[in-house]
Amino acid sequence: MESVAAEAGERKPEEVKSAARALEVLELLGAGGARLSLAELASAMRVPKSSLHAVLRTMEGRGWVDVDAAGTRYSLGLKALMTGTAYLEGDDVVSLAGPVLDALAEETGEAVHLTRLSGPDVVYLAKRESRHALRMYSAVGLRAPAHAIAPGKAMLAQYEPGEVDRRLSWPLEKLTPDTVTEPAELAAQLAEVRLRGWALDDGENSPGVLCVAVALGAEHGSGDAVSCSAPSSRMDTRRTEEIALAVTEAAHSLRTLIKRLGQH
Incomplete structure (x- = not known):
């Protein structure tokens, strides 16, 4: 508050x-x-x-x-x-993302989200539930600090360091023992996201939850990201890489749809 x-x-x-x-x-x-x-x-x-x-x-x-x-x-x-419902119904990216999120959830079996950067936070715009009994909690409309969650890191990595500093609310909040709050460590993480193409948080926002995210890119007219989250117990290194590939492909599909929409 x-x-x-x-x-x-x-x-x-x-x-x-x-x-x-x-x-x-x-x-x-x-x-x-x-x-x-x-x-x-x-x-x-x-x-x-x-x-x-x-x-x-x-x-x-x-x-x-x-x-x-x-x-x-x-x-x-x-x-x-x-009014919030009307916003979602009138948002082109949310509408286009529906089939993409459905397919990603079916492929991975895990919870998937479309999120948007809003100031220093990430807002959940759409969600598809995991098919597993053990699930993470999230809901459309919830906010989370961008520095502590994979979608936020994916979107922050698109910006120059000065713009990242301007967008975040310092000092950074430590949500869990694993949350990165030191500027140098966050900068290193964002540099890794730029090289790798996808962002990761493992227990930084919620203990025991791992999330992988890929930004759509500001050049596509959207400060949004696609992500997939699951309990860390189901996400070893190989599974994380498989999820990252699936999320990357989903983000590419959504970028293509957004580009086509802009051409009409």
């Missing part, structure tokens, strides 16, 4: 105050999925509770936020879900 609040404090002079506050409320409520009180929201946004209360009442009346039975804690409303 602190990073979202920091962004909120950097309001541009041309922003309309009431509109900016409404958007900040949505960002805060959407950041962690938890219910927040008026006092918590006001503190994070650094605005008077009296001013924020009127904004929340308006948002509640229009379905953007919900309030609990006690009338004290707020969460995202149904309108936020409807």
Whole structure:
């Protein structure tokens, strides 16, 4: 919540105050999925509770936020879900990725995702479940720090070091004992991604989960990546390389579809 609040404090002079506050409320409520009180929201946004209360009442009346039975804690409303769904339905890359993700999930038997870089984070746009009983947890709309997850590393590797530094939120958060947070070590990992063509994280975002990812490439008009995740217990070196090849081929197929779409 602190990073979202920091962004909120950097309001541009041309922003309309009431509109900016409404958007900040949505960002805060959407950041962690938890219910927040008026006092918590006001503190994070650094605005008077009296001013924020009127904004929340308006948002509640229009379905953007919900309030609990006690009338004290707020969460995202149904309108936020409807708008998020409309975003996915209207996104060309998400639509094109459907058959590609289906085929990749069928080939690997593991969970596969389409993700997008958003600031210092990665957002899950689409998912296909693993066929195995032992699965990782993920969901469309969830965010994860880009430095700690293979799709994020795959997309960050497309940029020059200065741009990588600008995109990330320093100091880097250490999610697990294996999360890379030192700038030099991250830079070395990104250099390896550029040479190898695919990114890897093994327990950096979630303990016991290994993920392989390939970026579609900014030249294809998309800051997106295709990935495959599985419990580390199922991913020895040979299996990881097989998965990496499958994900690379899937990313190539999706790039081709995006290119064809751009030609029409």
